[in-house]
Amino acid sequence: MLNPGALGVNLVVEELETETKFLIKQVECIDEHHANKALEELMPLLKLQHPNLSLYHEMFIMWNNEISSLFLCLVMDYYSQGTFQNIMENKRKLKAVVDTEWMHTMLSQVLDAIEYLHKLNIVHRNLKPSNIVLVNSGYCKLQDMSSQALMTHEAKWNVRAEEGVWGRLGMSGKGDPCQKSWMAPEALKFSFSTKSDIWSLGCIILDMATCSFLNDTEAMQLRKAIRHHPGSLKPILKTMEEKQIPGTDVYYLLLPFMLHINPSDRLAIKDVMQVTFMSNSFKSSSVALNMQRQKVPIFITDVLLEGNMANILGSWLCASFVNDSRHCDSGIGSQRLGFDFQSVSWTEHPLKDVMQNFSSRPEVQLRAINKLLTMPEDQLGLPWPTELLEEVISIIKQHGRILDILLSTCSLLLRVLGQALAKDPEAEIPRSSLIISFLMDTLRSHPNSERLVNVVYNVLAIISSQVVTVDKEPLEQLSGMVTWVLATHPEDVEIAEAGCAVLWLLSLLGCIKESQFEQVVVLLLRSIQLCPGRVLLVNNAFRGLASLAKVSELVAFRIVVLEEGSSGLHLIQDIYKLYKDDPEVVENLCMLLAHLTSYKEILPEMESGGIKDLVQVIRGRFTSSLELISYADEILQVLEANAQPGLQEDQLEPPAGQEAPLQGEPLFRP
Numbered sequence: 001m002l003n004p005g006a007l008g009v010n011l012v013v014e015e016l017e018t019e020t021k022f023l024i025k026q027v028e029c030i031d032e033h034h035a036n037k038a039l040e041e042l043m044p045l046l047k048l049q050h051p052n053l054s055l056y057h058e059m060f061i062m063w064n065n066e067i068s069s070l071f072l073c074l075v076m077d078y079y080s081q082g083t084f085q086n087i088m089e090n091k092r093k094l095k096a097v098v099d100t101e102w103m104h105t106m107l108s109q110v111l112d113a114i115e116y117l118h119k120l121n122i123v124h125r126n127l128k129p130s131n132i133v134l135v136n137s138g139y140c141k142l143q144d145m146s147s148q149a150l151m152t153h154e155a156k157w158n159v160r161a162e163e164g165v166w167g168r169l170g171m172s173g174k175g176d177p178c179q180k181s182w183m184a185p186e187a188l189k190f191s192f193s194t195k196s197d198i199w200s201l202g203c204i205i206l207d208m209a210t211c212s213f214l215n216d217t218e219a220m221q222l223r224k225a226i227r228h229h230p231g232s233l234k235p236i237l238k239t240m241e242e243k244q245i246p247g248t249d250v251y252y253l254l255l256p257f258m259l260h261i262n263p264s265d266r267l268a269i270k271d272v273m274q275v276t277f278m279s280n281s282f283k284s285s286s287v288a289l290n291m292q293r294q295k296v297p298i299f300i301t302d303v304l305l306e307g308n309m310a311n312i313l314g315s316w317l318c319a320s321f322v323n324d325s326r327h328c329d330s331g332i333g334s335q336r337l338g339f340d341f342q343s344v345s346w347t348e349h350p351l352k353d354v355m356q357n358f359s360s361r362p363e364v365q366l367r368a369i370n371k372l373l374t375m376p377e378d379q380l381g382l383p384w385p386t387e388l389l390e391e392v393i394s395i396i397k398q399h400g401r402i403l404d405i406l407l408s409t410c411s412l413l414l415r416v417l418g419q420a421l422a423k424d425p426e427a428e429i430p431r432s433s434l435i436i437s438f439l440m441d442t443l444r445s446h447p448n449s450e451r452l453v454n455v456v457y458n459v460l461a462i463i464s465s466q467v468v469t470v471d472k473e474p475l476e477q478l479s480g481m482v483t484w485v486l487a488t489h490p491e492d493v494e495i496a497e498a499g500c501a502v503l504w505l506l507s508l509l510g511c512i513k514e515s516q517f518e519q520v521v522v523l524l525l526r527s528i529q530l531c532p533g534r535v536l537l538v539n540n541a542f543r544g545l546a547s548l549a550k551v552s553e554l555v556a557f558r559i560v561v562l563e564e565g566s567s568g569l570h571l572i573q574d575i576y577k578l579y580k581d582d583p584e585v586v587e588n589l590c591m592l593l594a595h596l597t598s599y600k601e602i603l604p605e606m607e608s609g610g611i612k613d614l615v616q617v618i619r620g621r622f623t624s625s626l627e628l629i630s631y632a633d634e635i636l637q638v639l640e641a642n643a644q645p646g647l648q649e650d651q652l653e654p655p656a657g658q659e660a661p662l663q664g665e666p667l668f669r670p
Helices: 032-047 084-094 100-119 148-152 154-168 194-210 216-228 230-242 248-258 269-277 298-306 310-322 325-329 350-357 362-374 386-399 403-423 433-445 450-463 472-488 493-508 514-530 535-549 553-560 568-578 583-596 600-608 611-621 626-642
Strands: 008-015 020-029 056-064 069-077 132-136 139-142
Touching: 020 032, 020 056, 032 056, 032 069, 084 132, 084 194, 084 216, 100 139, 100 194, 100 269, 194 216, 194 230, 194 248, 194 269, 216 230, 230 248, 248 269, 362 386, 362 403, 386 403, 386 433, 403 433, 403 450, 433 450, 433 472, 450 472, 450 493, 472 493, 472 514, 493 514, 493 535, 514 535, 514 553, 514 568, 535 553, 535 583, 553 568, 553 583, 553 600, 568 583, 568 611, 583 600, 583 611, 583 626, 600 611, 600 626, 611 626
Parallel strands: none
Antiparallel strands: 008 020, 020 069, 056 069, 132 139
């Protein structure tokens, strides 16, 4: 248990299987209606994607028998590096000023995250220093977004929550007495808007600016005073000026308009960003460029990507447009842009410099990736080393919520990896954790884009296609993601076909966890039912089922008993009727049956399901295939040894007046 928040208890938990730590906030609810209303309001937050938001992974409702109370549980990432609150407490003890560059860097990330939320008309509602967590010394995330239902219902259980629940849960104290001092005046009356977040952000900036000369109590009293007496801010700003606090000119411009009593008179987030990063104090900041939202004009991007006008553009761009000496120093001017595309490798390519030096510009990245997609093969410098792919992906990850960029990037990966493998079938395909993590995040961020999912699946199939010694850890994470996407798109043929290929390869590499076996089997069999006419899907699904059946009796049983009242054996027979002239499909079918016969408990099901007679027919039709004959003989030998007298009958002999089922039209049972 950590210190409680304003609305609930914070627990650090560990997922046993992966040893990953998470933070669970338990919010006590009045009743089931209250819990369900809050849950419904918070569910859309699961779909958000932003590098500076610590989002919810899971939400559920539970009953605590010990105290007879209902809790809404919210699962988030856990970060152990501390929060803004810890930073400011340490600075106050030392009476030290917050490092200017660090503050600018962090503030840019906070502003970017809030702008993202407000563009979606989402209010954080719970902004305060303890809810801005440190991922590392230069990277922060907002966490613990709340809902209207939770915040507005607080009045009804405020006393119970603050005075009773901590003790009943075995915790001493009441947590932070300043919990609500960052809330806007109207928020205390349970009225929230994006302007409420602006007030809270203003309080956070005020805290950071004054921590060198105000202690905790004085800072809290100031936050409370400005709600009723806006004039309380003036003497503090004067003191900041006298003490020469860095950025005072910005605070004079911002804080009076962020901490205005009337919400409609407060600045919007875009105005806060403009005032902050166009000021003299912030112009020298390395993050100021990233926060200026004007796009790089298309004609400039085209010139950059074409490598022309090097001398003119190199000096003009650095001096006039970018206003950042780092771009001049990096060599993006005449030294690099003068290269001829056809005479240099990718590692020396000007396009690489453009992507690096304009990493924060999505419009540049999209055009750069599309340039690579259309570049002639001899200019790509294949095969690309893992380091190069990781470099490109690290840049693109900044734009993970932009579908067009992700689609183009995954298409580029497909081209680069596919062509490298086509040139040399023995080539080692990069399969680093960063690449796989990027592909998984891509699936999570846009699960409804069928085109993107299909491209990602094909890239994953290439990555997992080589049966060599691999680092299984990143690949093991894929099976859960692939099954989730397959279940999300149950009727999509293209996704089913690509998904079956990935699952087969993961099963072959032993990268599907035992706990996932049953779900994978069900999805593979359903994919066959959905798309019986797709021969590639059928082959890969049978191969995947065979790989899993080889190592698990549970898998074998699940195949034989597909669902209550139906059997996977019927499906196998129907597929044989459709592909009885295709030796590859029939061989994969027999390979699966051979692995099924290794489990004595399911042999009676196979016998009564007509498998013996089916295999006898197959053996008679494919006498030239040694591998297929070997599988057939293995199956027949086991079934005959296990057969009991009197139970065998010719399953293939049709009733009078009917056509033999194996020679007729396919009949696909549900």
